[in-house]
Amino acid sequence: MQEILEKYFDYLKSEKRFSAHTLRNYRIDLDSFFEFLKSQFDKDISPLVLEKVNAQNLRTYISYRMMDDALRVSISRNLSGIRSFYKWLNKNKIIHNPALEALNFKVPKEKPKQFADSDEAQNVIKLSYKQDHHEEWVKHRDLALMILLFSTGMRISEAINLNIEDLPSSDFMTITGKGKKSRIIPILPIVKEALDEYLIVHPFSGNKKAPLFVGARLKRLNAGVIQNQLNKIKRDCGITCKINPHAFRHAFATSLLKKDGDLRTIQELLGHSSISTTQKYTDIDLEHIQKVYNKAHPRK
Known part of the structure; x- marks a missing residue:
């Protein structure tokens, strides 16, 4: 090739x-x-x-x-x-x-509406755990993955490409994102706990080279599997807004910015090459962004 x-x-x-x-x-x-x-x-x-x-x-x-x-x-x-x-x-x-x-495919002009705030993201995570699964390990897998996405702002592609050996032994983790650029993200205790519980029932927990998140065929998980699970939660629980794996990342960034997190730090955590991307991505009004700059700018 x-x-x-x-x-x-x-x-x-x-x-x-x-x-x-x-x-x-x-x-x-x-x-x-x-x-x-x-x-x-x-x-x-x-x-x-x-x-x-x-x-x-x-x-x-x-x-x-x-x-x-x-x-x-x-x-x-x-x-x-x-x-x-x-x-x-x-x-x-x-x-x-x-x-x-x-073939001539047209890319949608707008992305689907994401979670409005972190409360909706957390609610979906709770609903996911209550869903019926054919295998107990699948329930723990979905819970661990959603908590990881929401607590770190990781891209779905970054998460599903992790292997068991990539799990950190400290409170920080190195992620390789777009363009093979690396960044360091903090790992909260709730993330460690969810991942530890998942590893107990992981089909290949003894193989450090195995994919961290696997599907029903015991191959590396496909993002579409999680999207199907989110669609099921939406249908069964009457959720009106559109939900997808990317929405956890959106909720992560939006929550940090609304709590006066500085844009530069959020940019680093998300792995954006340009801060202008972070501004558009968080979908927060310009007035709030200006307040963050006014509060943190060194000219004061």
């Missing part, structure tokens, strides 16, 4: 005359797509896997990217790069999947 990718990027550089910046973005976008496909097919990327990708897989990928805090323009660029790659693969008879290169 590496040889195919090298030929593709040589084509983009020599024939399409793409700049180094554009080539870097295309590589990042394909890496993201390949990671998603690995979780979907549970196989290393190969021409055979790429040939099996269908429209539904791509729709799921769009949802996955939206839950992972991606901006609409980034997702649109990502899809454009994927179509370009498939067009090249088909043209060079490496695979035969003409349907995918012709």
Whole structure:
């Protein structure tokens, strides 16, 4: 597969005359797509896997990217790069999947409404624990995952890519996020407690290399499984607002900002490269943001 990718990027550089910046973005976008496909097919990327990708897989990928805090323009660029790659693969008879290169998906203009505050997030976590599960370990898995997301502001992709060996022995944890950038986040006692209880019933608790969060087939958990569980909670409990894994991250950031947490610290905890992203992401009015700046700015 590496040889195919090298030929593709040589084509983009020599024939399409793409700049180094554009080539870097295309590589990042394909890496993201390949990671998603690995979780979907549970196989290393190969021409055979790429040939099996269908429209539904791509729709799921769009949802996955939206839950992972991606901006609409980034997702649109990502899809454009994927179509370009498939067009090249088909043209060079490496695979035969003409349907995918012709598809024209539209990214939703707005993200679904998130939790209004931390109280709603905590309520959903409590309701999750009360749900009926076929396996006891699944109940503890969902509880541990939701508490982890809400208490750390971690992205769903970051959480489900953790292995058991990644769990911290101290009160802090190093996370590798977008662009393979690392950040340190605090781990509260309630998170440790939930994870410890989950590990007691974890199917592979003795294997430190095993995924921390696994699905029914005992493979690495897919984000869609948790979304289905949240949909069930919404349906069974009469919740009116839309809920998804990303909403815990939103509630985390919003709660900190409303309690006068400074934007720079929240930016670091969320792993945002730009503080402007943090401002948009928290969905707090500009007046409140101004109050935070006025209170914390060193000019005083």
